[in-house]
Amino acid sequence: MHSQPQPQPKAVVLLSGGLDSTTALAIARAEGFAPHALTVHYGQRHARELDSAARVARAFGVAQHVTSTIDLRQFGGSALTAEIDVPRGRSPDAIAAGIPITYVPARNTIFLSLALGYAESLGALDIFIGVNAIDYSGYPDCRPEFIESFEQTANLATRAGVEGPRPIRIHAPLIHMTKAQIIRRGIELGVDYALTTSCYDPAPDATACGECDACLLRLKGFAEAGLPDPIRYQRPPLL
């Protein structure tokens, strides 16, 4: 007698199309989940992320890819959503000091809430988010204490949390990794980082600026990992 193969448990993966969320997707798959990708189009300037997210989702053959649209520009207050210049050419220390102007109010709380609604509708008890607290650009909603608190809230908020077979889990597998460690782990798992986009302010032809915080953290990560970054930049990287 053969035992029935167990179906893979479903997981929702928040997928921006950037380096971190793509690596989180690869980790979810490697851990045996059937990933369902959720991309949130929130009025970000860098809407080219959406193209990257679609390319990554296709490359991974995810079970489903939902793009949710919510216009956070209605609330104002961020470089990603309003007409403020993003900082350029900052040192790693300057990037790490304080909460930057690119902070979007409550962004990860909103993203995780939507992922929670999607997960519960799917019958999934696992949500993956690619935040990291090391090279994390100073965002409060990338810290472990935020993720733990949201997980507790999720279990109080939902039918799944109240009646489910086990608690809902928010996975933040990159949270204690440096950018270099994230890249090395992704390469081990076969991630093609040429599909990803990190730049806050890419050119019309989608090449990265090479000078915003996101580009600088990415370039530093590849440099420290001793690997070439396969995406194109508008000018030779500063690093």
Next chain:
Amino acid sequence: MHSQPQPQPKAVVLLSGGLDSTTALAIARAEGFAPHALTVHYGQRHARELDSAARVARAFGVAQHVTSTIDLRQFGGSALTAEIDVPRGRSPDAIAAGIPITYVPARNTIFLSLALGYAESLGALDIFIGVNAIDYSGYPDCRPEFIESFEQTANLATRAGVEGPRPIRIHAPLIHMTKAQIIRRGIELGVDYALTTSCYDPAPDATACGECDACLLRLKGFAEAGLPDPIRYQRPPLL
């Protein structure tokens, strides 16, 4: 010498256009806040709530009324968003037992997250939500322990929580009130309940069905308060 009048602190009030959220708005105003109303259009069948929300916001002269659109039907799984018949003519005990089919996955978590983003953009530290745990229709995200947990998460998630002058507060002033108590309090504060809508499935002319859980809880509340419900119903109320 005259002291400068203090500006009223801003608060975000989640406003569906129903009886509860309208009363929460009246309470926020009575407590000295300058209310900013946030209505979420999430693909609910009863989109007539949106008209009620606009009428209520106008009647209260709120400082700003933002309507955010997010299509939760993309995730599936609820009578409010998918093609499922809403229950009719249920007894109060039946309504109170278990989580009903009208439950929308993670709805209040999503609503509060959006309110948090709006509040932080405004510089507000106070959010009002009209949930109640007595006549609450069995939703897990109407319980006090959910509200407390979300408040904790909000303070970890945001710049305002990390750097603000005092913690962010989630106000749920109706949470321990019966529907009759809510209505009496609203009447004391001058609320015109003719502006509000509660029905899950109103007729094309916007009259309430009188038989869904929301109508039955509302009618029971007015009956217990000894007051007439000023809205129109499709047929004589069962109560």
